[in-house]
Amino acid sequence: MTDVAAAAGVSHQTVSRVLNGSELVRADTRARVEAAIAELGYRRNNAARLLVTNRSRRIGMISAHLVLHGPSMIAVSVQDAGHKAGYDVSLVAVEDFSTQSLREAVGRLLDEAVEAIVVAVAHREALEQVRSLDAAVPIVVVQGVSAGQPMAVGIDQEAGARLAVEHLLDLGHRHVAHVTGPLEWVEAGQRRAGWQLAHEERHVLPGPELAGDWSPKSGYEAGLRIAEDPDVTAVFAANDGMAIGLIYALHAKGRDVPGEISVVGFDNVPEAPYLWPALTTVDQEFSLLGRRAVELTLQALAGDLDPSTQLIRPALVLRDSTAVPRLG
Amino acid sequence: MTDVAAAAGVSHQTVSRVLNGSELVRADTRARVEAAIAELGYRRNNAARLLVTNRSRRIGMISAHLVLHGPSMIAVSVQDAGHKAGYDVSLVAVEDFSTQSLREAVGRLLDEAVEAIVVAVAHREALEQVRSLDAAVPIVVVQGVSAGQPMAVGIDQEAGARLAVEHLLDLGHRHVAHVTGPLEWVEAGQRRAGWQLAHEERHVLPGPELAGDWSPKSGYEAGLRIAEDPDVTAVFAANDGMAIGLIYALHAKGRDVPGEISVVGFDNVPEAPYLWPALTTVDQEFSLLGRRAVELTLQALAGDLDPSTQLIRPALVLRDSTAVPRLG
DNA sequence: GATGAAATTGTGAGCGTTAACATTCCGCGC
DNA sequence: GCGCGGAATGTTAACGCTCACAATTTCATC
Numbered sequence A, B: 001m002t003d004v005a006a007a008a009g010v011s012h013q014t015v016s017r018v019l020n021g022s023e024l025v026r027a028d029t030r031a032r033v034e035a036a037i038a039e040l041g042y043r044r045n046n047a048a049r050l051l052v053t054n055r056s057r058r059i060g061m062i063s064a065h066l067v068l069h070g071p072s073m074i075a076v077s078v079q080d081a082g083h084k085a086g087y088d089v090s091l092v093a094v095e096d097f098s099t100q101s102l103r104e105a106v107g108r109l110l111d112e113a114v115e116a117i118v119v120a121v122a123h124r125e126a127l128e129q130v131r132s133l134d135a136a137v138p139i140v141v142v143q144g145v146s147a148g149q150p151m152a153v154g155i156d157q158e159a160g161a162r163l164a165v166e167h168l169l170d171l172g173h174r175h176v177a178h179v180t181g182p183l184e185w186v187e188a189g190q191r192r193a194g195w196q197l198a199h200e201e202r203h204v205l206p207g208p209e210l211a212g213d214w215s216p217k218s219g220y221e222a223g224l225r226i227a228e229d230p231d232v233t234a235v236f237a238a239n240d241g242m243a244i245g246l247i248y249a250l251h252a253k254g255r256d257v258p259g260e261i262s263v264v265g266f267d268n269v270p271e272a273p274y275l276w277p278a279l280t281t282v283d284q285e286f287s288l289l290g291r292r293a294v295e296l297t298l299q300a301l302a303g304d305l306d307p308s309t310q311l312i313r314p315a316l317v318l319r320d321s322t323a324v325p326r327l328g
Numbered sequence C: 001g002a003t004g005a006a007a008t009t010g011t012g013a014g015c016g017t018t019a020a021c022a023t024t025c026c027g028c029g030c
Numbered sequence D: 001g002c003g004c005g006g007a008a009t010g011t012t013a014a015c016g017c018t019c020a021c022a023a024t025t026t027c028a029t030c
Helices: A002-008 A012-019 A027-040 A046-053 A069-084 A099-111 A124-132 A157-171 A186-201 A216-228 A240-252 A286-301 B002-008 B012-019 B027-040 B046-053 B069-084 B099-111 B124-132 B157-171 B186-201 B216-228 B240-252 B286-301
Strands: A058-064 A088-094 A116-120 A139-141 A152-155 A177-180 A209-211 A234-237 A262-264 A281-283 A309-312 A315-317 B058-064 B088-094 B116-120 B139-141 B152-155 B177-180 B209-211 B234-237 B262-264 B281-283 B309-312 B315-317
Touching: A002 A012, A002 A027, A012 A027, A046 B046, A058 A069, A058 A099, A069 A088, A069 A116, A069 A286, A069 B088, A088 A099, A088 B069, A088 B088, A099 A124, A116 A124, A116 A286, A124 A139, A124 A186, A139 A152, A139 A286, A152 A157, A152 A286, A157 A186, A157 A234, A157 A262, A157 A281, A157 A315, A177 A186, A177 A216, A177 A240, A209 A216, A216 A234, A216 A240, A234 A240, A240 A262, A286 A309, B002 B012, B002 B027, B012 B027, B058 B069, B058 B099, B069 B088, B069 B116, B069 B286, B088 B099, B099 B124, B116 B124, B116 B286, B124 B139, B124 B186, B139 B152, B139 B286, B152 B157, B152 B286, B157 B186, B157 B234, B157 B262, B157 B281, B157 B315, B177 B186, B177 B216, B177 B240, B209 B216, B216 B234, B216 B240, B234 B240, B240 B262, B286 B309
Parallel strands: A058 A088, A058 A116, A116 A139, A152 A309, A177 A209, A177 A234, A234 A262, B058 B088, B058 B116, B116 B139, B152 B309, B177 B209, B177 B234, B234 B262
Antiparallel strands: A281 A315, B281 B315
């Protein structure tokens, strides 16, 4: 910086002012400084800057299971929204949810001087733990959110599940079976709750519940069991991956989808329209979620701690994997 | 730090030594300092540290198309391998490949004081541009790599494509059609080259070539065309997503897979085994790629600029979407 | 041309750490 | 008991930037 100042014949402070877009610099001085900067290929040293301003313009994000559609979409969307708001986003992926590993993740972010942390971990206990760590910076939750939580934006999983189940009941199915996600995931619990509620509201008993873990394989295994059960005419799988495994099992067992059994997924992965049959599923608007999360974070940074929970409503996407149940 | 020093009754330098694991601190002094640190909940300020050491222990990564399987797997694996080597990894996603936007991405990373940059952008021109930007830090390329490139690790796309095509020819297909990825992508070109070469080697003419863009939709469109062509009995799709769209189109047109037409994909996405039919495809070992990339980066940081290109060999995964061609 | 207020520029200190060097401590041999 | 040497600790000066304030210039006004 001193070099630039010398080259432009001004003081280092004037260079600093130019860099920060201050109004108080005469146009020709600014031009001279900018020329010198370009000339010398100078870059401002952010460490020094951070040291004195104490503002990193960086927000941290804790994420898990980045291989899954939802988490990865959320990570990308938050990152993107953050950049657009002039923030860098540091992502740290955790592999397990031990206090140890979460503490380490938070520590890592704090070491990077993040101004806030966005937690995108749907694991019930993990969420509580991160919250209880209270890290002197605002924490915003974007996944595994339930109504009434402060500083949280999420997608209304329960509503999405109801959309799916009600669609099947509307078609005339007596009840709907459900392949759950791993129930330590808040989302999995919420989708399951939506499935139950939709039945309760119509005063019918839900169909059988099978445990899955998001993987196509677990959907496949559930499908093998469902194929044996003549009572089941409709299944709501808690995500598209399991729906794919499920349908595969049904095909393998000679059961037609949707002729004999209707299937609805959750996520609307890009290949959903091209599965055979094209998958009816629930679409979540992740990019909106990312934007909202960053908005909320910025708000928190401005000292405005919003105690309300924003829930984005998902939408049902009708395709070919659901049909009126075959009579008799 | 001063506070900690005061609390422990030592000088700040001693605290610094404890923090850096220096040998020259007596055990009881160290214990006292550590107690004070825990007591006060002190965290070292990395900005100040970076300012004086000039070592950020951070590597940057430029990535694109994080929604696609390959890029996202690579991003995760590099990040992971980096963390394990004690480095933070900053990811910046670019959306287009203009000089402008790449320059900005590199700039953003440089501003974060990264010690090296891993470029995971398969776009031909983009790669050259980033290289030509010469950013005073080592640059390692992990995607869109071809043999003979310095400082690069990649997966041998051409070999993978040959595996796929040779398998089909071995089954007895006269030739193989190909749905390409967008040809600005190095990978797309390499897979296409492998497809051509496999034919050349056997002195047969390749089947028709159709242009795709990685999306299931483009695979679907290609599929509609292929379904009309009685000559085509086998197709190599440049990724699984297009293979899915392709198979959907064939089904929709009443063509059986693999009975009438065999299909091979590329990527081995998690749902591949559960598609109908289960997809024969080429598997790439992304986690190994990430580790190799980080190794190479560390080597470069140690001043050892490896001019050789490491290519990881992919593997063919046989499933049910390929079969011996129907006679006549 | 003097005056003063506003616009522009400069000066010095300090952010929290590490590096380099200086100092103190401690135990040992004579 | 003295001096010596290495171990342990302390002191001081950067690192490159912004902040608060001081100094200078500019320009309209009379």
